Amino acid sequence: MRNLVRRHNHILLSCISQRFVTLRLDDSAELSLRRSTVNTYVSILLSSNKPILQYPDIFIQIMSWILGEYGYLADTMTVEGILERMCELVSKKNSSAIGGSHEAK
Amino acid sequence: MFAASFKYQLNDQALTYFCPFSLSSKTTTRYLFNAVFKLIAQAGTCPPKASKLIEQFKLSHDVELQQRCIEFEALLVDGGHLLGDVLPIDASCEDLGDDVELGFLDDFVQEKINLGAAPYSPPDEDEDDLITDYSQTKPSFNMTPYAKPTVSNTSATTASRVYNPELGNASSTSGEPNGSQQNTQFNKPSGTQNSLRKPVANVWGKPGASTSANSNGNMNSTANTFGNSTTSNNRTINPYGGAPPTVGGVGIVVEEEKPRELTEREKMASALFGGVGTSTAATSSRASRRSKISGAASTTQKKLPSSPQSAPAVAAEPAIDLLDMTSFGDSLPATAATSDNNMPNNDIDIFASQPDISVSQTADFVSPVQAAPEDVTAPVPAPSLDPFAAEGLLGGLEDKPLPSLGGIGSQPSSQIFNFNGKELSPLSMSTPEFGQLWASASDLRFSNSVSIPNVKATTLDDFMKSMVSAGFHLVEAIQATDEGICSGIVDDVTILVHGKITKGSGGMTANHIDLAFKTSDGNIGSTLKTFFTKSLSI
Numbered sequence: 001m002r003n004l005v006r007r008h009n010h011i012l013l014s015c016i017s018q019r020f021v022t023l024r025l026d027d028s029a030e031l032s033l034r035r036s037t038v039n040t041y042v043s044i045l046l047s048s049n050k051p052i053l054q055y056p057d058i059f060i061q062i063m064s065w066i067l068g069e070y071g072y073l074a075d076t077m078t079v080e081g082i083l084e085r086m087c088e089l090v091s092k093k094n095s096s097a098i099g100g101s102h103e104a105k
Numbered sequence: 106m107f108a109a110s111f112k113y114q115l116n117d118q119a120l121t122y123f124c125p126f127s128l129s130s131k132t133t134t135r136y137l138f139n140a141v142f143k144l145i146a147q148a149g150t151c152p153p154k155a156s157k158l159i160e161q162f163k164l165s166h167d168v169e170l171q172q173r174c175i176e177f178e179a180l181l182v183d184g185g186h187l188l189g190d191v192l193p194i195d196a197s198c199e200d201l202g203d204d205v206e207l208g209f210l211d212d213f214v215q216e217k218i219n220l221g222a223a224p225y226s227p228p229d230e231d232e233d234d235l236i237t238d239y240s241q242t243k244p245s246f247n248m249t250p251y252a253k254p255t256v257s258n259t260s261a262t263t264a265s266r267v268y269n270p271e272l273g274n275a276s277s278t279s280g281e282p283n284g285s286q287q288n289t290q291f292n293k294p295s296g297t298q299n300s301l302r303k304p305v306a307n308v309w310g311k312p313g314a315s316t317s318a319n320s321n322g323n324m325n326s327t328a329n330t331f332g333n334s335t336t337s338n339n340r341t342i343n344p345y346g347g348a349p350p351t352v353g354g355v356g357i358v359v360e361e362e363k364p365r366e367l368t369e370r371e372k373m374a375s376a377l378f379g380g381v382g383t384s385t386a387a388t389s390s391r392a393s394r395r396s397k398i399s400g401a402a403s404t405t406q407k408k409l410p411s412s413p414q415s416a417p418a419v420a421a422e423p424a425i426d427l428l429d430m431t432s433f434g435d436s437l438p439a440t441a442a443t444s445d446n447n448m449p450n451n452d453i454d455i456f457a458s459q460p461d462i463s464v465s466q467t468a469d470f471v472s473p474v475q476a477a478p479e480d481v482t483a484p485v486p487a488p489s490l491d492p493f494a495a496e497g498l499l500g501g502l503e504d505k506p507l508p509s510l511g512g513i514g515s516q517p518s519s520q521i522f523n524f525n526g527k528e529l530s531p532l533s534m535s536t537p538e539f540g541q542l543w544a545s546a547s548d549l550r551f552s553n554s555v556s557i558p559n560v561k562a563t564t565l566d567d568f569m570k571s572m573v574s575a576g577f578h579l580v581e582a583i584q585a586t587d588e589g590i591c592s593g594i595v596d597d598v599t600i601l602v603h604g605k606i607t608k609g610s611g612g613m614t615a616n617h618i619d620l621a622f623k624t625s626d627g628n629i630g631s632t633l634k635t636f637f638t639k640s641l642s643i
Binding site for chain 1 (some may be wrong): 130133137145150154161
């Protein structure tokens, strides 16, 4: 199961980052896809309905890679803002890991 | 709004469904830090929160993360201008091109050259050239077979011998001077004797070698006389004959072209028992043997007609080596001098393959045949060949093994080994012959060994005396290694014995003997073991 998740993770990252040959997307469509993805993850990152740490790690990993790679495409937030939220996320995750919630898994 | 909320909840449930468990927390932290590094590079500045995190995770237990934090901090401090190159925007998935020429190092190299460094000079020899040269100089596999060893002149001279049916003799193509002497050697009838010889032909003779079957008219008169020859005759004729066994009148008889090459096993055995029996060694020993045989033959010839009582004295000549496997041709002339003119008309030849009494008395290995009571007495077929027996000249002469052979005094007959009612007789042979026969798997196929503790013999001489008293012929005693070899024959069964004495420790324990013997009959092994154990034990 874990390998399956990793495989889906890799496919998702590939779809977002690389050109969709099968869909014959042009540069604008590809850029639009990336921007949409970044905005979605930014909204999730800024959402207060559900803390980000409650999401699975694989989700956090994908989000981290997308925001780190294409964070400059975000419409609702600057790069510095995303960086600040990411630092807070690391701090929270580190504290929760010290508390044993994640390390115990 | 509801639809959006439902969609969000659906996505959340789907994520939870597809990702029901948390993966490695360390890996997630690494992803987060990687994102932080990229965002710092994109932003161009490092906020205090990020610096604090980096400083904090420089001491992380995760070595990978610790290394990345240290590297990034060093990059920020020393190479801020390289951030864009190290962490490019939207270029993480780009494949790195292979810059074979390493052009990005040109500036660096030029800078070093300007500072006085020596320019790079490639090595003179390229690796490919080295490989090529090595392959060229590498010796190729030799497919040419080795040349056969050339036949020596000695063997060539004794290679061919042609039997002359008119003269009734065998003449050597190598120009042997004593053609008439060879006549006595080959002047033997065949008749049934060849068939009788066959069972033991390989025991004494060279494989494939036996006497000539043809005979002249004179021999025809004696053919019937020799018709009942015993197998012991073969033992006398084979070493000297060498002609292939042919029944009937075959005009030309060609011997083996060259002496049979010793096998590796035979060479080892010969080396063990006194040196490798090379043709050179054999040749060198032929002269002495020839003289001995001549002397012995002449002595026998002189004594035979005079009185049968003198026969045992002749038989005491142990120096006659009748089993020399390598002197087929050379020994012939020596014998002929004594037998061509002085022999009676019935051609009693001491070197013949026939069971004449003279042979049996001169050669100790023939004695087992005569040792049997039926062979000694006149009614036996063999004595009918004997002119002395036919004339009744033998009288009360008894043929018994000559215990005095081997240089050791006579022994009481009660200690002589018996098998099937027949006593063991010494079988005279030299050490190389012993070794060759020992190594010959076809002749002596049955090997036995026995270890006898607490033996009476304290020295090798005592042991060998015991063996001689048992009827064996002492072939050789090696004092240096306390080993001895002896040979005997009983009831046409050849026995070769090798014994080694192991001294007791400090006189506290008695000696023990390890005996190994080979026989041509497997039935005699257990009897010999019992005999050795009884006769040698304390």
